[in-house]
Amino acid sequence: MTPYRPTTADGRAALDRIQSEPGRALLAFDFDGTLAPIVPDPRDSRAHPGVVPALRALADRVRAVAVVTGRPAAVAVEYGGLDAVPGLTVLGQYGRERWEDGRLAVPDPPPGVARVRAALPGVLKRLGAPDGTWIEDKNHALAVHTRRTADPDGALDLLGAPLADLAERAGLAVEPGRMVIELRPPGMDKGVALTGLAGALGAETVLFAGDDLGDLAAFDAVERLRADGVPGLKLCSGSAEVVELAARADLVVDGPAGVVAFLEDLARTLGV
Incomplete structure (x- = not known):
């Protein structure tokens, strides 16, 4: 039995669907505080060493893996070593930028x-x-x-x-x-980015993991998708600095190390 069971019925239903039908699931993650520990200088940020192996293990089993971050997309890729994850999509600047298969699309700033x-x-x-x-x-x-x-x-x-x-x-x-x-710039947030990506992929289940106030918009998006019949799991990378996400989450883990442990457990459940 997995030790990672959401505390809400909606969260449990979404995790069960991810485990039973992984090929229809979108797994999306914030970067800083979720995949990478918070550090005094953001320029020193690097992904937890278990992140890339865990995402690589899952990438071929799920519909898609994505990172949705306020960072420039190319910076998140560099700092995370994320180009080693096959098929990964990185939506940077809250969705204004898109990195995929080594290609970066960046609009002009307002x-x-x-x-x-x-x-x-x-x-x-x-x-x-x-x-x-x-x-x-x-x-x-x-x-x-x-x-x-x-x-x-x-x-x-x-x-x-x-x-x-x-x-x-x-x-x-x-x-x-x-x-x-x-x-x-206004008009784009992680919720808009997540909803657009899920729709474009035809994802039938969505997981989003975050840690900070900017991730509340993505949690809102998960809840709207649920209302439309798409199961969703809100995962919080918990910390003592920000508690708002933990209060809204279906499952809270202990920082980036906890996110990695959750992903490793999910991979084991899927037989990876």
């Missing part, structure tokens, strides 16, 4: 991104952003990180409203996260 890029250093200086605050330029978005400050939560409180105002004036959306505020 003009608001350039406006924010030019204004952001001056805004942070005027606000007195504490030492350790830094800007990550994702080309299609700008992320302001506070994890390396003396008081990350206090820094977020200081910066939150002014950055939201800056984003609004530039026609961008604000994406809060784990000790980060991201200013990005």
Whole structure:
């Protein structure tokens, strides 16, 4: 008997369907905090060493494996070694970018991104952003990180409203996260990306695993798919930093190591 049993009836039904009909299932994952441990500097992020072997083991048994991330798609592929997973699709920048079979499709960023890029250093200086605050330029978005400050939560409180105002004036959306505020183009989120991918693939069961506030939109999408008759499993890579996803999840595991252990158990169940 597998030790990984969802706490909800909908979650159990979805996992049972994945196990009985894996060829009809889409398995989709966030990257940071889900497949890769959170680190002080996102540039040092790398996938848990068990991720690629686990995904490779499942890739030939399920309908599709995907990563849906706020990272640029090519960065997630590089940092995760994900090009070693056959047939993998990576939707980056919340779905604006698509990497597949070594090919990357990237649209032009909206003009608001350039406006924010030019204004952001001056805004942070005027606000007195504490030492350790830094800007990550994702080309299609700008992320302001506070994890390396003396008081990350206090820094977020200081910066939150002014950055939201800056984003609004530039026609961008604000994406809060784990000790980060991201200013990005509106109209696309992980839920939209996941729903579109599931529909394009004709997936009849969907699993999404995430850890952060930006993954709530994907959880919403799983619930909408359930309402349309598509079984779905919401898996949370749990942490002490973000609890909102755990409250919504069908199954909570212990961080990226727990996600890997779940995938390894699923592979054993499928006889891989």
